[in-house]
Amino acid sequence: xxxxxxxxxxxxxxxxxxxxxxxxxxxxxxxxxxxxxxxxxxxxxxxxxxxxxxxxxxxxxxxxxxxxxxxxxxxxxxxxxxxxxxxxxxxxxxxxxxxxxxxxxxxxxxxxx
Amino acid sequence: xxxxxxxxxxxxxxxxxxxxxxxxxxxxxxxxxxxxxxxxxxxxxxxxxxxxxxxxxxxxxxxxxxxxxxxxxxxxxxxxxxxxxxxxxxxxxxxxxxxxxxxxxxxxxxxx
Numbered sequence: 001x002x003x004x005x006x007x008x009x010x011x012x013x014x015x016x017x018x019x020x021x022x023x024x025x026x027x028x029x030x031x032x033x034x035x036x037x038x039x040x041x042x043x044x045x046x047x048x049x050x051x052x053x054x055x056x057x058x059x060x061x062x063x064x065x066x067x068x069x070x071x072x073x074x075x076x077x078x079x080x081x082x083x084x085x086x087x088x089x090x091x092x093x094x095x096x097x098x099x100x101x102x103x104x105x106x107x108x109x110x111x112x113x
Numbered sequence: 114x115x116x117x118x119x120x121x122x123x124x125x126x127x128x129x130x131x132x133x134x135x136x137x138x139x140x141x142x143x144x145x146x147x148x149x150x151x152x153x154x155x156x157x158x159x160x161x162x163x164x165x166x167x168x169x170x171x172x173x174x175x176x177x178x179x180x181x182x183x184x185x186x187x188x189x190x191x192x193x194x195x196x197x198x199x200x201x202x203x204x205x206x207x208x209x210x211x212x213x214x215x216x217x218x219x220x221x222x223x224x225x
Contacts, residue, residue: 004155033212042217043201058212090155101146102213104155 003027006091006105013112019078021108023091029103031096032074034058034066037088037107049074050096081112117204117216125222126192134187134219136202142182144205146213151198159187159200189221197223 007022025032033048035058045058047066055066063085067075074093078085088109094102118137126132136145144163148156160169162178162185169176173190189196199220203213 035215040217043203043215045212045214048212056212059214088153092156101148101158101161103158104148106155107153109153 004091004093004103004105006089006108008108009106011108011110013078013081013110015082015112017078017081017112019081019110019112021076021078021089021091021110023074023076023093023105024072025074025093025103026072027093027095027103028071029093029095030071031094031102032068033092033094033102034064034074034076035090035092036060037090043090046076083112086110086112117202117214119200119202119216119219121219122217123220123222125224128193128223128225129191132189132192132221134200134202134221136185136187136216138183138204140183140204142178142185142204145176145178145182145185146203146205147176147185147187148201148203149198150201150218156201192221192223194223194225197221 004025013019034046035043037043044060046064049055049068065077090107091105092102116139120135146161147159150156160176165180165182167178175188178185199218201215201218203215
């Protein structure tokens with residue numbers, strides 16, 4: 001069974017903390033994505049990666065960075081967490097040559113206080 | 114990136130009724146995806162449409178993409194409580210990277 005696993009379901013952090021959200025996929029997918037989901041705004045793409053050590057900005061990259069040192073792992077980093085980064089974060093992966101769907105993790109609900 | 118508009122934003126239907134959710138794009142779509150999300154969880158893939166005029170069905174859910182590839186509809190026949198959730202359409206406008214832009218979602222409640 002294919003799987004995208006996010007390290008935490010729920011996370012509470014303080015303003016100014018450095019936060020790491022981890023995502024691991026076991027499908028040998030080239031593409032990996034980080035989205036955030038907010039009421040009324042839907043899913044918005046933060047960053048994506050189409051290969052190891054490669055990254056591309058999505059629609060809302062400000063305040064975030066990413067790291068992809070291994071094919072199966074894609075990390076989202078909040079350098080200095082702020083309250084407006086309280087959100088649901090979703091990781092996804094896909095395999096471009098097949099042009100099939102992206103597989104999503106279960107999500108991490110991050111609260112910054 | 115392109116914008117996707119979904120309508121309605123929310124929907125409450127009685128069990129057994131049919132319903133339709135629409136998704137409209139500002140640009141021609143390379144690929145159109147439909148996902149379902151249970152509250153607080155990840156997205157589950159439903160269907161992908163790529164060709165103008167294409168129609169796909171799975172169980173009681175049918176999705177269509179119009180000829181111009183700018184509008185899609187998701188139709189649920191004889192709705193059940195298990196159909197409740199948030200339905201999201203997503204469009205691949207990257208032509209290869211599968212960088213998907215999503216609509217804001219339609220929240221469906223099915224009343225027994």
